[in-house]
Amino acid sequence: MTTGHRSASSxxxxxxxxxxxxxxxxxGVVVPEAATVVDGARPALGVRVGGEITKFQVEIRTDPCRSVDDLRAQLVEGRAAVQAAAxxxxxxxxxSxxxxxxxxxxxxxxxxxRQDRGTATFRGLHDELAICAVHVHVEEPDRDRAVLIGNHLRQHLPVFVALTANSPYWAERDTGYASWRTVTWGRWPVAGPPPFLRSARQYDDHVAMLLDAGALVDHGTIFWDLRLSINHPTLEVRVAxxxxxAVESAALAALVRALAIVAGEAVDRGDEGPQPTAELMRLAYWRAARDGMGGHGVDVITGRLLPAATLAERLVALARPxxxxxxxxxxxESWLGWLATNGDGATRQRAAAARRGRLTDVVDEIAARTAPARDDTGETAPAHAGDAHAVAARTPSNRPMYEESTTA
Structure with missing residues (x-):
């Protein structure tokens, strides 16, 4: 491992x-009032808030950040603004x-x-689109290098599923899964891990083939769990x-970036990345979605069943330099330790339900954690983004790092 001290600009x-x-x-029931919340939060967030494919969903976005502290501050600010508007x-x-x-x-x-074209293309798949993810963008202007870094990150996608599992309920019942969103999303023709690719041209040729086959509405509907951004020089991890x-989202982003740095150094040494079989990747996704951090996961290289905590610890060890x-x-590391003590999001949702046997208590718990006065570490959450906008002003683009709304 060659990673050493890095200057801020690197x-x-x-x-x-x-x-x-x-x-x-x-x-506590979902209601189609996203536009109301977006309109209410726009004076505080501007273009950093928007709608989504369904009228149940609101999205917040950060500006590009170098510092994870700045990133976390923007997430706290965004969550507080949409909660206040709501x-x-x-x-x-x-x-959730x-x-x-x-x-x-x-x-x-x-x-x-665009949504009408999506409905005509994907039909009944639109019926279960009321699901919410977090997407992490990592700067990588060299598209060929980004594709090869993605080859290295593919093997980690199931572990990201386990770390962030936070969707145990569907249709007012416990599905038995920690991440039911992962299961429903896997039905799409262009979802899950991307194929192993060796260049940006091969990536583009594959996307063109999918367009010709009618599996996409446009380039914005490449819904792979890891993809090249259309509008920004980033690699996007969208599996979680x-x-x-907000603390957990910021920690996930920090881990993804660190693994991308490690992968980039491997690419620079001529390593194109591992090629786990599609069968093992599918199995690992399923097991991570079912068990989350509370059970076992599959090593996609060896096929061995290991405790999810062990797989997560190995991931952090790889990223540590x-x-x-x-x-x-x-x-x-604090996030990993905190998960070991308190459980993933699905575990915490179920704990809220177990106290009195009421799903309304689950919604109350989630809402309280979404935008609390104090975060889960006991530290006072930042009241505003501080100098985050100043950081963004020094970046190549002041636009939020996001694709066109993930509408099909």
Whole structure:
């Protein structure tokens, strides 16, 4: 491992998108009032807030950040702004990968010609789109290098699923899975891990083939769990459920960036990345979605069944030199330790339900964690983004790092 101290300018920029569900403040059921929340939060967030494919969903976005502290501050600010806008309208937003209460099938789809093309193309797949993820963008302007870095990150995608599992409920029942969102999303023709590719040209040729086959509406509907950004010089990891807290989203982003740095150094040594079989990747996804951090996962290289905690610890160990170089070791290791004690999001959702046997308590717990006055570490959460906008002003682009709305 050659990673050593890095100057600030050599640390890749980060950007994050988080999706939330809008619920009625009293009943906790999902309601199609996303536009109300977006309008209410726009004075505070501007282009950093927007709608999504369904009228149940709101999305916040960060500016490009070098510092994970700045990133976390923007996530805290964004969550607080959408929660305040929701409460002023008798609503709440919740950071859950799937709805807990209410009729979410089929969801009300946002109107527009692109959405209409999506409905015509994907049909019944739109019926279960009320699901929420977190997307992490890592700066990588060299598209060929980004593709090869992606080859290295593919093997880690199931572990990211386990670390962030936060969608145990669907249709007002416990599915038995930690990440039901992962299961529903896997039905799409262009979802899951991307294929092993050796160049940006091969990536583009593969996308063109999918377009010709009618599996895409446009380039924005490449829904792989890891993809090249269309509008920004980034590699985007989009496999994870939206975490309950901003602290967890920021820690995930730090881990993804560190692993991308490690992968980039391997690429520079001529290593194109491992090629786990499609069968093992599918198995590992399923086991991670079922068990989360509370059970076992599959090593996609050997096929061995290992405790999910062991797989996560190995991932952090691999990333540790880069985490030291970026100054992000403490928040990532603290997150892993915190998960070991408190469980993943699905575990915490179920614990809320177990107290009195009420799913309304689950919604209350999620809403409280989504935008609390104090975060899960006991530290006072930042009240605003501080100098995050100044950081963004020094980056190549002041636009949020996000693709066109993930509408099909």
């Amino acid at each position: 640390i890749p920029l980060l950007g994050v998108e988080e999706e939330f569900l809008v619920v009625d403040a009293d009943r 409460r002023s309208a008798g609503l709440r937003v919740i950071a 990968g799937s709805p807990v209460l209410g009729c979410a099938v089929p969801p009300p789809i946002t109107e527009g010609p 459920d939206v975490p309950l807290t 880069a985490l030291d170089a970026t100054g992000d070791r403490e928040p990532v």
